[in-house]
Amino acid sequence: MKITIVYALPAKQTVLSVEVPDGATVQQALDKSGILTRCPDIDLETQKVGIWGKVAALDAVLEDGARVEIYRAITADPKTVKRRPPPAKPAAPAEEG
Numbered sequence: 001m002k003i004t005i006v007y008a009l010p011a012k013q014t015v016l017s018v019e020v021p022d023g024a025t026v027q028q029a030l031d032k033s034g035i036l037t038r039c040p041d042i043d044l045e046t047q048k049v050g051i052w053g054k055v056a057a058l059d060a061v062l063e064d065g066a067r068v069e070i071y072r073a074i075t076a077d078p079k080t081v082k083r084r085p086p087p088a089k090p091a092a093p094a095e096e097g
Helices: 026-033
Strands: 002-008 013-019 049-051 054-056 067-070
Touching: 002 026, 013 026, 026 049, 026 067
Parallel strands: 002 067
Antiparallel strands: 002 013, 049 054, 049 067
């Protein structure tokens, strides 16, 4: 069966198509794809993986056409980051009288 492996960095996106046997797991697909060698910054001990946008375990069994995604760590928690203030409005021109 054919699956897709995706890993995105801010400047580069890696998308690989891989043929795996029926019953293959996420871990087996990642190993077969070679993405862990191609992108040595991936650390499956700390990074989560998912299938079609839903977090999955490395031992999850894949279905034909699955899209395996490797997620990067969040660099800023949107719940704790203060919102940026709106841009300052330009001062109104002074009136001469």
